[in-house]
Amino acid sequence: MKRLATMVMVITASLSLLAGCSGSKGSVGEDNKLVIGIDDKFAPMGFRDEKNEIVGFDIDYAKAAAEKMGTTVEFQPIDWKTKESELSSGRIDLIWNGYTITDERKEKVLFTKPYLKNAQVVVTLAKSNLTKLDDLAGKVVGLQSLSSAADALNDHPIKSRIKTVTEFSDNVLALSDLKIGRVDAVVIDEVVIKYYMAKETGTFKLLSESLAPEEYGIGVKKGNDALLQKLQKALDEMNQDGTASKISQKWFGEDKVLK
Incomplete structure (x- = not known):
């Protein structure tokens, strides 16, 4: 019985050690x-x-x-x-x-x-007649779900005047829908959209005002x-x-x- 009890204690101690190791990652x-x-x-x-x-x-x-x-x-x-x-x-x-x-x-x-440093900005197509944040009234605006873009838009007064906010799993999908006309504009990180604007010259333009620095x-x-x-x-x-x-x-x- 003593030997059995000793073996149980050793096994228990070993399992505790393993659990501790796995929790330390x-x-x-x-x-x-x-x-x-x-x-x-x-x-x-x-x-x-x-x-x-x-x-x-x-x-x-x-x-x-x-x-x-x-x-x-x-x-x-x-x-x-x-x-x-x-x-x-x-x-x-x-x-x-x-x-x-x-x-x-x-x-x-x-x-x-x-x-x-970064900022949340609004991008639309180069041919669009949208130029400032007020122009988003009554429009469909896209953004990445649960992102700082969503936070910035929620904190801005223009949000209440936007017709629909469409959420996407990532910015690539949001920009794709912008290019085919499913959304009128996209709220996005400035560093991100400047990368795409450099790659796709003449496709996009930024509105004159940003939503929020970050x-x-x-x-x-x-x-x-x-x-x-x-x-x-x-x-x-x-x-x-x-x-x-x-x-x-x-x-x-x-x-x-x-x-």
Whole structure:
């Protein structure tokens, strides 16, 4: 009986240890890998190229930071609507793909310092007669569901005068519907639409007024201060040694990273 009791205690202790190990993922990347949740249709921050490889500013930025931290990265495409749930559940370690810092999100995640300025703008077709926000009255406007574009529009008085707000799972679908006339305009990140305007010259134009300025940050799970501090240290080093500037020059043609 004593021997049996001893075996039960050993097995119980082993199971407890395994449970503890599985629950520790992501504190500072003990498995030497950080899983980063992204929207893989968010050019130029993170998207798939013609070879179906995930590329972009945030992708290069994350890889460089991981190298500074002595870890590797895995980019996990996620449903952007569930990004905070993916983080809190431990399925991803970071939200890093044009993730706007807001007071509401600060209640759910930890943020690094802002690293890039952005704005929510309204795009329409170049041939459209829409020129300012007031022109959206009575129109159909598209945007990405549960995005900062939705937040910006909800906070603006023009929202009450818009006929219909159509939500899409990503910006690519929203812009596709704009081009075929299913929506009259799209609320979108400035850095994103400028990328598409450069690729499709003469297709789009921006309204003269933006909806809201904003800043991008990297989201870390609440309580994981150790990972936040290690990541921020790497980002600060990248600012100091010119790594961040080189990545910005590659994707934007100028140094846009906040110091």
